Each structure stands twice: as structure tokens, then as C-alpha cells.
Amino acid sequence: MPAFGRPRHTRHRFEYFAILALAAVMRALPLEFASRWSGATWRLLAPRLRRHQRALNNLALAFPEKSHGEIEQMALAMWDNLGRTFAEFFQMDRLVKSDRIVMETPELFEALRGSGGGVVCSLHMANWEIVSEGGLRVGWLPAGVYQKIANPLVDRLVKTLRTPLYPGGLMEKSPATARNLLRYARAGGCVAIMADQRTSGGVATTFFGRPANSTRLPAFIARSANVPLYLCGAKRLPGARFLLRLARVIVPQTSDSVGDIATATEGLQSSIELMIREAPEQWMWGHRRWD
Numbered sequence: 294m295p296a297f298g299r300p301r302h303t304r305h306r307f308e309y310f311a312i313l314a315l316a317a318v319m320r321a322l323p324l325e326f327a328s329r330w331s332g333a334t335w336r337l338l339a340p341r342l343r344r345h346q347r348a349l350n351n352l353a354l355a356f357p358e359k360s361h362g363e364i365e366q367m368a369l370a371m372w373d374n375l376g377r378t379f380a381e382f383f384q385m386d387r388l389v390k391s392d393r394i395v396m397e398t399p400e401l402f403e404a405l406r407g408s409g410g411g412v413v414c415s416l417h418m419a420n421w422e423i424v425s426e427g428g429l430r431v432g433w434l435p436a437g438v439y440q441k442i443a444n445p446l447v448d449r450l451v452k453t454l455r456t457p458l459y460p461g462g463l464m465e466k467s468p469a470t471a472r473n474l475l476r477y478a479r480a481g482g483c484v485a486i487m488a489d490q491r492t493s494g495g496v497a498t499t500f501f502g503r504p505a506n507s508t509r510l511p512a513f514i515a516r517s518a519n520v521p522l523y524l525c526g527a528k529r530l531p532g533a534r535f536l537l538r539l540a541r542v543i544v545p546q547t548s549d550s551v552g553d554i555a556t557a558t559e560g561l562q563s564s565i566e567l568m569i570r571e572a573p574e575q576w577m578w579g580h581r582r583w584d
Contacts, residue, residue: 308447327381331376332372336370344579345372347579348368348371355501355578370575371579381420385422388533389423389429389458393534394426395536397537402430410433410482411484411520412484412486412514412515412518413484416489417487418572433482434482435484437462437464471510475514478518484511488508488510489576490580492508495507500566505584512553516545522542523539523542524565525537525538525539526568528572544557
């Protein structure tokens with residue numbers, strides 16, 4: 294192995310075993326205790342990171358009417374939520390089999406049973422990993438997309454834990470992913486996409502009153518495959534419990550495909566904003582969303 298590669302290899306192994314140790318601890322603890330403890334730890338330590346200032350800046354842009362103190366409290370609550378989500382990830386198999394996940398409108402979810410799927414988008418809110426459970430409960434087989442982690446050992450571990458949530462396949466983000474997802478949607482499958490992050494070369498939309506590049510992939514697949522487009526989000530409730538909410542996003546089918554995709558993407562981002570406004574402290578504000 295080249296000399297420059299050995300330190301990276303050693304770091305990867307150290308990170309991997311550290312994650313394994315954390316996973317063992319989290320799984321050994323009762324779910325509620327692990328969630329609460331991890332949330333408190335992140336709330337204490339995360340404000341010392343550079344991303345805390347970005348979160349504060351983003352919150353101030355989104356909520357100019359809020360005071361500095363209110364913004365700070367929202368950011369701290371955000372870190373608490375992310376810490377809880379981290380701990381819950383290692384008990385995902387237990388979480389989805391419990392009674393901790395309820396549907397806001399069960400009849401709306403149930404009406405989708407046997408409908409053949411569609412494109413279901415979500416956002417990094419509450420514990421977003423559980424959103425696929427909504428599809429599984431109505432008989433869908435979601436196919437998801439994931440961003441490969443630089444550490445191959447950690448990447449393999451995380452993918453192994455997430456794969457059961459996506460029986461339709463968990464695809465690494467790549468140039469071929471859009472084609473594979475479109476093929477799956479046309480075959481009647483359920484395509485699951487995270488749609489709340491900034492995307493270079495995406496559609497120009499408005500998000501919290503400011504210009505934001507947004508992914509066109511969900512609208513593109515829904516329109517091309519002529520299938521419904523949905524937004525499904527999780528809301529954290531007391532006691533490590535969650536509410537799944539579903540909203541239909543209209544996808545026009547006119548002779549102007551570019552305009553149709555732009556309109557649907559704008560509608561999707563508006564629906565995402567509405568969900569965030571209901572519980573802004575549960576969304577992940579630390580990433581770069583606006584230009």
C-alpha cells in the first residue's frame with residue numbers, strides 16, 4: 294500500500310470501530326433512554342461546531358421575525374433532534390416494529406394500498422429514516438437513493454442497516470441512478486427521494502421567501518412515468534414517537550415538459566416549507582440550502 298494511503302486506512306478502521314462501539318451501546322440501552330441521552334449530548338456539544346453558526350444564520354434568514362434568543366433555542370432543539378435520530382438509527386429495526394409510528398390520516402395511507410406506487414419525497418425532519426415505513430405498511434416496496442460515505446467500512450455498515458427499509462433497492466447516487474429509478478417507477482414501483490437539500494443545476498424555486506436550487510428529479514420521474522408525486526414527512530412526538538404525514542403534489546401534464554417539471558418542483562418545495570414551519574426545530578438547518 295502506498296505510504297500516503299496507510300494513515301487514511303488506519304483512520305477508516307478507527308472510525309469504523311468507534312461507530313460499532315457506539316452502535317453496541319445504543320442497542321443495549323432502552324430506546325427512549327438512548328434517544329434522550331444522545332439528544333442531550335448533541336445539544337451540549339454541537340453548538341461548538343462550525344455548522345452551528347450556519348444553522349443560526351439559516352434560521353435567522355427563514356424567520357426574520359424571531360429574536361436572537363428564539364433562534365438560539367430553535368438551533369439547540371434541532372441538535373437535540375439530530376442526536377435523538379442518531380441513536381434511534383441503531384434501533385431502527387425495533388422502532389419500525391413498535392407502536393411508536395402512527396399515521397396522521399390512516400385512511401389516506403390506506404387508500405394507496407394496491408395503487409402501484411409513485412414517487413414519494415421526504416425531508417430531513419424528525420427521524421426521516423422511518424418515512425419508508427409508511428410505504429411498507431401499504432404494501433409498497435420503496436427504492437431509495439443514498440450518498441456514499443467516504444469511509445468504505447462505515448458506508449457498508451450504514452447501508453446494511455438501511456437496506457431493509459428499501460426492499461425495492463438502495464441505490465448509490467450516480468449518473469445512472471435517475472434512469473434506474475425511472476425504470477422502477479414505470480414498472481409500478483415506489484421511488485423514495487430526499488428532496489429538501491440544495492442541488493447544483495436544479496430548478497430555481499422559492500424556499501422561505503428566498504431563491505433556492507431544488508432537485509428536479511422527483512418531478513421529472515413522476516411526469517415521465519405518469520405516476521403520482523407525494524411528500525411524506527415525519528413529525529416527532531413526545532416519548533420517541535412519530536407522526537407520518539402525507540401530501541399529494543400536483544404534476545402537470547402539458548406540452549411544456551420543462552414548465553411542468555418546474556411547476557411541480559415549486560409545489561413540492563412549498564409543501565416541504567409548510568411541513569417545516571409546523572415544527573422548524575425538527576428540520577436540519579446546518580446544511581447549505583440557499584445560494
